[in-house]
Amino acid sequence: MKTKVTLNVNGQERTAEVEPRTLLVELLRDQLGMTGTHVGCDTTQCGCCVIHVDDKAVKSCTMLAVQAQGKKVVTIEGLAAADGTLHPMQEAFRDHHGLQCGFCTPGMVMMGVDIARRLPGADEKTVREQLEGNICRCTGYQGIVEAILSVVNPGAVKEHHHA
Amino acid sequence: MRNFDYHAPASLDAAVALIGDKEDGKLIAGGMTLLPTLKQRLAAPSDLIDLAGVAELKGIKREGDEIVIGAMTCHADVAASDVVKSAIPALASLAGVIGDPAVRHRGTIGGSIANADPAADYPGAVVGLNAKIVTNKRVIAADDYFIDLFETALEQGEIITSVRFPIPERAAYQKFRHPASGYAVVGVMVAKFGADVRVGVTGAAGSAFRASDFEAALSENFSADAIKGVKMSPDGLLSDIHCTNEYRAHLVGVMARRAVAEA
Known part of the structure; x- marks a missing residue:
């Protein structure tokens, strides 16, 4: 039996018919057509599907769409300004070469924004610990950590990786 | 994942009525274990009753010599709580090393304790700090709560409402973290309450337990050498x-x- 779910996605009210077992990431990608949020593992481990629900980073493969009823959801598509100006975290990933193949990037950027919100001034060790649940298989952590650090604690950036 | 009917009760009474009414219903808290379990079809309940909308199950407060944590309080909130950090810093730091940041935003103390995973962190704190598990029916002592692998003293349809932690003089939690999963290969909570010392161990056996030989030695002399x-x-x-x-x-x-060295 399908049920109706209404949620705010990137500032817009969206309503969809879902099965109770529909995952939030399935609603976003398959029904709302927002494929910026990726599914890497589907087992809560890789972090490619990280989005914000009520301003907190969560793994959208491990949340039901019906659990997002009435919630405020922000995905990677919602970070840049309407005129296309990148969010400072996106700009930092570009500037510090924080991506290689790009598959983990949406989750990394969303987690980076969450880290910046919770832990302003965090040091490099803290940033690395906070990325526990986000896996990059290109082993590009150096640039990712540097990009996030450049936003949360610019003085702590020791090197600068360029593309 | 097999399909199910989903319910989002707004009160504890409504949740209790629903779980009593459904043939094969299951409560969902943060879902950090249950949803992966459903995906693997290791469970296929007829109904999911979501406790997220039950406001009375959330929150952290100090009541006398105890810290009371609502069952639906997420790990991130416990880790960041000034009330917990000032009274039982070991409990806040334990909550901060569960899973990863995104998991800590969803996973709850009540869900962790009701699930009773042998490698979960909170059971070590419940046993080590001599917590009381408060349900909609009664209060269960830590020593009577964990029975075996994923088995607790909870009865069918019984819902944890809060966990009450007595404030120790000193306490610390140390875990040997599985490098991939983050679960405790072994985790130990040591807590000193006056002359009494408790040592709660998680990850090592089917369920959390007290290491009584360690407790006896530490009660005599609270030092790592002892x-x-x-x-x-x-x-x-x-x-x-x-x-x-x-x-x-x-x-x-x-x-x-x-843990003793850190406490």
Whole structure:
């Protein structure tokens, strides 16, 4: 039996018919057509599907769409300004070469924004610990950590990786 | 995932009525274990009753000599709570090393304790800090709560409402973290309440337990040196793909000494 779910996605009210077992990431990608949020593992481990629900980073493969009823959801598509100006975290990933193949990037950027919100001034060790649940298989952590650090604690950036 | 009917009650009474009414219903808290379990079809309940909308199950407060944490409080909120950090810093730091940041935003203390995963962190704190599990029916002492692998004293349809932690003089939690999953291969919570010392161990056996030989030695002399010679018996401890029971027995001693040194 399908049920109706209404949620705010990137500032817009969206309503969809879902099965109770529909995952939030399935609603976003398959029904709302927002494929910026990726599914890497589907087992809560890789972090490619990280989005914000009520301003907190969560793994959208491990949340039901019906659990997002009435919630405020922000995905990677919602970070840049309407005129296309990148969010400072996106700009930092570009500037510090924080991506290689790009598959983990949406989750990394969303987690980076969450880290910046919770832990302003965090040091490099803290940033690395906070990325526990986000896996990059290109082993590009150096640039990712540097990009996030450049936003949360610019003085702590020791090197600068360029593309 | 098999399909199910979803319910989002707004009160504890409504949740209790729903779980009593459904043939094969299951409560969902943060879902950090249950949803992966459903995906693997290791469980296929007829109904999911979501406790997220029950406001009375959330929140952290100090009541006298206890810290009371609502069952639906997420790990991130416990880790960041000034109330918890000032009264029982060991509990806040334990909550901060569960899973990863995104998991800590969803996973709850009530869900963790009701699930009773042998490698979860909170059971070590419940046993080590002598917490009381408050349900919609009664109060259960920590020593009576954990029975075995994923088995607790909770009855069918019984809902945890809060967990009450007595405030110790000193306490610390140390875990040997599985490098991939983050679960405790062994985790030890050491807590000193006046002359009494409790040592709660998680990850090592089917469920959390007290290491009584360590408690006795630490009650005499609360120092890491006092338990240097105390050996944990490997009998009854877990052996699995991660390590043997002998290795876990050894880790109990190492983690206990580190915890005492930190407390």
